[in-house]
Each structure stands twice: as structure tokens, then as C-alpha cells.
Amino acid sequence: MDAVRANLGGRKVQLCGLAQYVNLIGITIGYTITASISMVAVKRSNCFHKHGHHVKCNISNYPYMIIFACIQIILSQIPNFHKLSWLSVLAAVMSFAYSSIGLGLSIAKVAGGGHARTSLTGTAVGVDVTPAQKVWKSFQAIGNIAFAYAFSTVLIEIQDTIKSSPPENKAMKRASFVGILITTLFYVLCGSVGYAAFGDDAPGNFLTGFGFYEPFWLIDFANVCIAVHLIGAYQVFSQPVFSFVEKNCHQKWPETKFITREHAINIPFFGVYYLNSFRLVWRTVYVIVTAVVAMIFPFFNDFLGLIGAASFWPLTVYFPVEMYIARTRMRKFSLPWTWLNILSFACLIVSLVAAAGSIEGLVNSLKKYKPFQSVQ
Numbered sequence: 001m002d003a004v005r006a007n008l009g010g011r012k013v014q015l016c017g018l019a020q021y022v023n024l025i026g027i028t029i030g031y032t033i034t035a036s037i038s039m040v041a042v043k044r045s046n047c048f049h050k051h052g053h054h055v056k057c058n059i060s061n062y063p064y065m066i067i068f069a070c071i072q073i074i075l076s077q078i079p080n081f082h083k084l085s086w087l088s089v090l091a092a093v094m095s096f097a098y099s100s101i102g103l104g105l106s107i108a109k110v111a112g113g114g115h116a117r118t119s120l121t122g123t124a125v126g127v128d129v130t131p132a133q134k135v136w137k138s139f140q141a142i143g144n145i146a147f148a149y150a151f152s153t154v155l156i157e158i159q160d161t162i163k164s165s166p167p168e169n170k171a172m173k174r175a176s177f178v179g180i181l182i183t184t185l186f187y188v189l190c191g192s193v194g195y196a197a198f199g200d201d202a203p204g205n206f207l208t209g210f211g212f213y214e215p216f217w218l219i220d221f222a223n224v225c226i227a228v229h230l231i232g233a234y235q236v237f238s239q240p241v242f243s244f245v246e247k248n249c250h251q252k253w254p255e256t257k258f259i260t261r262e263h264a265i266n267i268p269f270f271g272v273y274y275l276n277s278f279r280l281v282w283r284t285v286y287v288i289v290t291a292v293v294a295m296i297f298p299f300f301n302d303f304l305g306l307i308g309a310a311s312f313w314p315l316t317v318y319f320p321v322e323m324y325i326a327r328t329r330m331r332k333f334s335l336p337w338t339w340l341n342i343l344s345f346a347c348l349i350v351s352l353v354a355a356a357g358s359i360e361g362l363v364n365s366l367k368k369y370k371p372f373q374s375v376q
Contacts (some may be wrong), residue, residue, distance in 0.1 A: 007323040016319050021244060023311040025290065027237045030147075030304050031230045032068055032294035038226040039064035041208040045223070049216040061298055068231070069291035075235050076242065076283040079274070091232030098207065098225035099186045105212050105219075106190070109197040116199030123200045139357025140305045146316075146354055147308025148187055242283055249278065302361035309354035317347040
């Protein structure tokens with residue numbers, strides 16, 4: 001938002017802020033859903049291994065959402081981004097681990113001679129889905145792909161924590177390039193090899209949807225990695241929300257001791273921790289609210305697709321393009337200006353169709369869903 005204020009100003013600052021913070025909140029809700037599914041998957045994997053694959057092994061997500069929320073309440077008391085480097089490294093390692101495991105298991109399944117039903121166009125109309133379902137699910141898939149690149153919402157905040165030597169923008173440019181390259185490589189490999197392994201019956205998440213049952217211990221480990229990764233990722237995406245609210249409250253009520261006073265607490269083996277009453281209450285309430293919303297809407301692919309659709313165009317395309325045009329003082333209707341606006345418009349269409357597909361999926365899921373009675 002600060003970058004938009006510096007380069008564009010006006011009402012676009014408020015629009016960017018609204019898009020950014022709504023998206024960050026949505027991502028933390030999505031991570032709560034996903035982490036609980038992975039935790040449940042560990043329990044179900046052990047159940048399948050013990051009792052056989054024919055057993056349903058239905059387990060409720062809600063206790064695991066509560067466990068995840070309790071962990072986040074503790075971690076959310078980390079004062080700021082500067083204290084999160086170890087958590088970010090751990091999350092990155094976990095992400096690499098479970099992606100590699102999923103990819104390896106898919107390759108093993110393909111090499112094992114399985115004959116999954118595949119085609120260039122995916123699920124067959126009239127066999128697997130109706131024509132309408134085919135369209136809606138395709139739109140939803142676009143949203144899921146867009147969600148994979150949600151890092152743009154915290155890009156500037158992360159850059160602010162980097163030391164000035166080498167320059168932050170150069171370090172972030174290199175980090176973004178490497179990160180996007182590796183992420184894209186893994187996503188494309190997991191998507192293509194996963195489809196080769198499971199074909200039209202591929203689950204939404206082949207580590208939690210039980211495309212694999214054995215080796216159960218490896219699947220357990222992969223799902224633990226997912227949960228640990230999301231524990232860290234939740235904090236990375238929630239810290240800007242925490243900071244925004246706390247900064248504004250400090251500015252609005254600078255004399256209120258509940259908001260400003262820090263209480264020094266000596267913690268053995270840790271040192272002095274400064275407890276702020278407002279930070280404790282506000283961050284705890286935030287985590288609880290996101291957990292409750294996740295319990296009400298525990299739909300993995302639909303929810304992630306909607307978040308991806310909502311964030312992709314404004315935060316990943318529109319505002320960066322507009323800032324670039326403003327900074328370079330690009331002449332209107334010049335060739336670069338025209339192509340950048342065509343790109344922006346095309347991405348807007350992508351976001352709209354992805355949002356439509358995800359909303360349709362949510363509506364259908366809600367029709368047959370009873371809140372607080374969901375099981376995997």
C-alpha cells in the first residue's frame with residue numbers, strides 16, 4: 001500500500017489497501033483450512049494402514065483447526081517481521097520437502113505401470129462431468145493456479161526487512177526471480193506428473209486426498225511438513241495485518257496505556273519479552289475469528305480458488321503495472337503502454353472467470369454442508 005501511495009496516490013491507495021488486507025485475511029483463513037486437512041490426513045493415513053483402505057476413517061477437521069489456532073495464538077505474539085526469519089526458513093524447507101515427496105510418489109506411481117485415464121482436455125464431458133461442471137471446474141482451477149502466486153501481497157513488507165547492502169530492490173528482484181522459477185517448476189511438475197499418475201480421478205490434493213496410501217509413514221511425514229509450512233506461512237501473511245492495525249491504533253490513541261504500554265517479562269533461556277496487552281488481545285481475537293470462519297467454510301479448492309481470483313489481478317498485475325507506468329512516465333497509447341494495458345485487461349478476465357468458478361463451487365458445497373459437522 002505504501003508503494004502505491006508513493007507512486008500513484010489518490011483513491012488507488014485505499015483500493016490497494018482494501019484488496020491487500022482482505023486478501024491477507026483470506027489467505028490466513030485458507031491456511032487454517034489446509035493445515036487442518038493435512039493434520040487429519042496423518043490420522044486417516046494411520047487408520048487406513050491399520051484397518052485397510054476400504055474403511056472410511058472419517059475424522060472431524062475441527063479439533064485440528066482449534067489446535068492450529070492455539071499454535072498461532074502463541075506465535076502471533078512475535079512482535080514483528082524481523083523476528084520471523086527462522087520461521088520463514090523452516091517453512092521453505094518444509095515446502096520443498098512435501099513437494100518433493102508428492103512429486104516422487106507420483107513418478108513412482110507412473111513408473112509402476114498404472115493406467116490412469118488421461119486426455120489433453122481433462123475430465124470427459126458426459127462421463128465424469130456435465131458441460132456446465134466442466135466449465136465451472138476449469139474456472140475454479142484457474143483460481144487455484146492464481147493462488148499459487150499470492151506472495152505479491154507481502155513482497156514489499158519482506159523487502160522492508162532486508163538490509164540495505166546490497167540494495168533491497170536488487171536483492172528482492174533476484175529473490176523473486178529465483179522463487180518464481182522454482183515455484184513454477186515444482187507446480188508444473190506436480191500438476192503434470194500428478195495428472196499422469198491419477199488421470200481424471202486425481203484428487204484436489206494428492207497428499208491429503210489419498211491418491212497414495214503407502215508408504216504411510218512417508219505420507220504422514222509429507223503432511224506434517226505441510227502443516228509446519230502453513231504454521232509459518234500463516235504468520236508471514238498475518239503479520240502485515242497485525243502491524244497495520246497496531247500502527248493505526250497507536251497513532252489514533254497515543255495516550256491509551258492499554259495500547260502503548262509494554263510489560264517486561266523475563267523468560268528463562270529466552271531473555272526479556274515485552275508483552276503488550278493490546279497486541280495480546282487483538283492478535284488472539286484475530287486468530288480465533290479466522291479459525292471460526294475456516295470452520296464455517298472448510299472448502300479447500302473452492303476457497304483457495306476464490307482467494308487466488310480476488311488477489312491475482314489487483315495485487316499481482318494491475319497495481320504493479322500502473323506503478324511501473326507512472327514511474328517510467330510512459331506515454332499514453334505508446335506501444336509498451338498499450339501492451340501493458342492489454343496484459344492487465346487479460347488478467348482481469350482471468351480473475352473474473354476464476355472468481356465465478358470458485359463462487360459456483362462454494363455455492364454447491366454450501367447446499368449440502370452442515371456447519372460444524374464436517375468430516376474428512
